[in-house]
Amino acid sequence: MKVLVTGGAGYVGGTAAAMLLDQGHEVNILDDCSTGYADTVDPRATFFKESLLDANAVATSLSGCDAVLHFGAKSLVGESVVKPDIYWETNVSGTRILLDAMRAAAIPTLVFSSTAATYGEPKEIPIAESAVTDPTNPYGASKLAVDYMISAQAKAYGLAAISLRYFNVAGAFKSQRGWLAERHNPETHLIPNVLRATAANPLKVFGEDWPTKDGTCVRDYVHVVDLIGAHISALSAAIAGSHEIINLGSGGGYTVKEVIAAAESALGRPVPYEMAPRRAGDPAVLIADITKAGKLLSWKPERDLQSMVGDALASFQ
Numbered sequence: 001m002k003v004l005v006t007g008g009a010g011y012v013g014g015t016a017a018a019m020l021l022d023q024g025h026e027v028n029i030l031d032d033c034s035t036g037y038a039d040t041v042d043p044r045a046t047f048f049k050e051s052l053l054d055a056n057a058v059a060t061s062l063s064g065c066d067a068v069l070h071f072g073a074k075s076l077v078g079e080s081v082v083k084p085d086i087y088w089e090t091n092v093s094g095t096r097i098l099l100d101a102m103r104a105a106a107i108p109t110l111v112f113s114s115t116a117a118t119y120g121e122p123k124e125i126p127i128a129e130s131a132v133t134d135p136t137n138p139y140g141a142s143k144l145a146v147d148y149m150i151s152a153q154a155k156a157y158g159l160a161a162i163s164l165r166y167f168n169v170a171g172a173f174k175s176q177r178g179w180l181a182e183r184h185n186p187e188t189h190l191i192p193n194v195l196r197a198t199a200a201n202p203l204k205v206f207g208e209d210w211p212t213k214d215g216t217c218v219r220d221y222v223h224v225v226d227l228i229g230a231h232i233s234a235l236s237a238a239i240a241g242s243h244e245i246i247n248l249g250s251g252g253g254y255t256v257k258e259v260i261a262a263a264e265s266a267l268g269r270p271v272p273y274e275m276a277p278r279r280a281g282d283p284a285v286l287i288a289d290i291t292k293a294g295k296l297l298s299w300k301p302e303r304d305l306q307s308m309v310g311d312a313l314a315s316f317q
């Protein structure tokens with residue numbers, strides 16, 4: 001199969017491209033490297049260092065492809081609050097351009113990186129795909145808008161589509177070229193920040209009075225290799241004219257203090273951290289209901305927290 005991977009110079013898309021290539025598929029990558037890195041791009045792929053907003057470049061990058069894995073996006077919650085226009089432009093208009101080009105080129109299948117941020121504050125845990133969607137920031141709203149756009153495209157034009165709503169992605173993949181590390185700037189994800197905390201720059205833990213077993217927030221983490229396994233399954237599970245939305249997480253969760261303990265065991269030393277007040281808008285617990293992923297993709301995550309922390313650490317060294 002030949003797959004266009006948008007965002008293939010980034011953390012999750014780079015891992016997808018490398019895993020597809022290792023499995024013998026052909027890969028085109030479209031990425032403007034605005035938050036990704038050209039040196040992440042696997043040399044076995046054909047690389048288009050172009051923007052999703054350039055319709056001609058998108059059309060060229062789709063040449064000969066059977067399917068698209070669409071990771072290319074802006075994805076910083078805080079930035080989306082202060083610069084919402086960028087999120088509507090890249091995430092919504094960029095996907096609009098991609099959908100038009102896919103239709104023009106008769107490319108039948110799309111798997112889209114959606115997010116748990118489309119749900120907003122959960123009313124029930126675990127969060128199922130049927131939960132109310134009420135995003136609390138422009139990032140989540142832009143991804144929800146794309147989910148609506150894809151549904152309409154599937155219904156009107158027969159696209160086979162699956163949106164995968166990730167919870168927290170972590171860990172790293174060791175491809176034939178070596179480790180592919182998470183390299184966000186700024187880094188807002190807990191596991192890399194725990195591993196990089198120093199006495200001079202300790203980790204901030206936001207709140208220790210949450211209604212959880214040790215008072216810190218609970219989040220659901222999924223290993224990037226398990227996550228991409230679900231994408232590869234989704235490529236063959238997508239049905240023409242249908243758009244399915246599927247959560248990807250572990251179906252369980254860890255407190256911030258449990259993540260710190262796992263990092264201390266991987267590092268063999270204490271992690272410097274300090275307590276800080278709760279952040280506005282942080283729910284106490286976010287856990288995915290992953291029943292639908294099991295049913296539709298025959299998928300279940302195999303790697304635990306220790307493996308996510310251990311692989312992230314190996315990728316940083």
Ligand SMILES: NC(=O)c1ccc[n+]([C@@H]2O[C@H](COP(=O)([O-])OP(=O)(O)OC[C@H]3O[C@@H](n4cnc5c(N)ncnc54)[C@H](O)[C@@H]3O)[C@@H](O)[C@H]2O)c1
Pocket residue numbers: 006007008009010011012013030031032033034035036037050051052053070071072073074075090094113114115116165166167168169170183184
């Ligand atoms: N990492 C997570 O925990 C997580 C959770 C939920 C959803 N997601 C989604 O997964 C996808 C990948 O996330 P990531 O963590 O790898 O982020 P990332 O920033 O590492 O990757 C995104 C890539 O998209 C590229 N890009 C941005 N704007 C572009 C444009 N206009 N044209 C072409 N390329 C463009 C960037 O250069 C980057 O390489 C995103 O869509 C994100 O919203 C990630």
